[in-house]
Amino acid sequence: MQPGCLRLMLTALALGAMAIPAHAATVQIVIENLVYSPAETSAKVGDTIEWVNKDVLAHTATARNGDFDVMTPPKKTVTSVLKKAGTVEYYCRFHPNMKATLKIEP
Amino acid sequence: MFVRFGAAIAAITLMSGAAFAQGKLTDPQIAHIAYTAGTIDIAAAKQAITKASNKDVKAFAEDMARDHEAVNKQALDLVKKLKVTPQDNDTSKALSKQAADKLAELGKLSGAAYDKAYIANEVAYHKTVNGALEKQLIPSASNAELKGLLQTGLKIFQGHEQHAEHVAAELK
Numbered sequence: 006m007q008p009g010c011l012r013l014m015l016t017a018l019a020l021g022a023m024a025i026p027a028h029a030a031t032v033q034i035v036i037e038n039l040v041y042s043p044a045e046t047s048a049k050v051g052d053t054i055e056w057v058n059k060d061v062l063a064h065t066a067t068a069r070n071g072d073f074d075v076m077t078p079p080k081k082t083v084t085s086v087l088k089k090a091g092t093v094e095y096y097c098r099f100h101p102n103m104k105a106t107l108k109i110e111p
Numbered sequence: 112m113f114v115r116f117g118a119a120i121a122a123i124t125l126m127s128g129a130a131f132a133q134g135k136l137t138d139p140q141i142a143h144i145a146y147t148a149g150t151i152d153i154a155a156a157k158q159a160i161t162k163a164s165n166k167d168v169k170a171f172a173e174d175m176a177r178d179h180e181a182v183n184k185q186a187l188d189l190v191k192k193l194k195v196t197p198q199d200n201d202t203s204k205a206l207s208k209q210a211a212d213k214l215a216e217l218g219k220l221s222g223a224a225y226d227k228a229y230i231a232n233e234v235a236y237h238k239t240v241n242g243a244l245e246k247q248l249i250p251s252a253s254n255a256e257l258k259g260l261l262q263t264g265l266k267i268f269q270g271h272e273q274h275a276e277h278v279a280a281e282l283k
Contacts, residue, residue: 038263038266039263039266039267039270061181061182061184061185062177062178062181062182062267063174063177063178079181097270098274099174099178099270099274100266100267100269100270100271100273100274101270101273101274101277102266102269102270102273103270
């Protein structure tokens with residue numbers, strides 16, 4: 006193997022490690038029958054939320070404070086990365102009777 | 112005693128909308144009423160999509176068409192699975208008649224007046240249907256799956272009622 010090639014591989018590895026911080030986790034929130042489960046979720050900045058919509062209806066997860074607004078099409082899973090810390094109450098814009106809380110630690 | 116009872120009945124009838132003033136319903140009738148209630152709101156939404164000028168009203172109408180079409184599809188799948196043939200009845204007929212009149216009335220309006228009237232009717236209509244689901248259709252349903260679908264429907268339509276109230280409040 007060429008020394009240059011090895012250096013390239015090491016660089017790629019280092020970059021890869023940088024792109025995925027060791028602490029980032031994936032947290033799942035399921036939407037079924039117009040209910041977000043769990044009703045209260047704890048996560049950290051940098052974590053990915055996996056929104057699993059099991060309903061035949063489109064929903065959203067919309068932060069009351071405007072921090073995020075995620076569209077979850079029917080029977081689809083979408084992901085979003087948490088960018089700001091705080092306790093955020095979110096709801097569905099289409100069905101405002103759907104509500105839950107996300108506690109995002111720094 | 113009888114007078115008070117009669118007055119109470121009259122009050123309930125008024126509250127829940129004239130179309131829903133009748134006794135025990137069968138599952139095929141309930142399925143027909145629920146499906147009819149959905150198609151009525153889809154027709155109103157389709158009119159609003161072409162006529163509404165306010166973008167939130169138009170978006171609301173698109174949400175209504177999408178949700179009620181999805182729920183009605185589920186209802187059709189369920190009656191097919193249960194081998195139930197929805198049965199036309201006086202409540203469905205009264206609902207359709209009222210809705211046709213309302214659609215014609217709204218059709219004569221335009222601009223902001225139309226937007227306001229459509230949203231006000233959506234609030235009132237969802238209130239009536241939700242009241243009927245809660246007090247009459249859900250308690251009368253015998254099949255557990257039909258009852259379950261109606262209960263989910265109620266949650267969806269309560270969401271629509273709140274959403275409509277938001278949009279109506281923004282218009283003022």
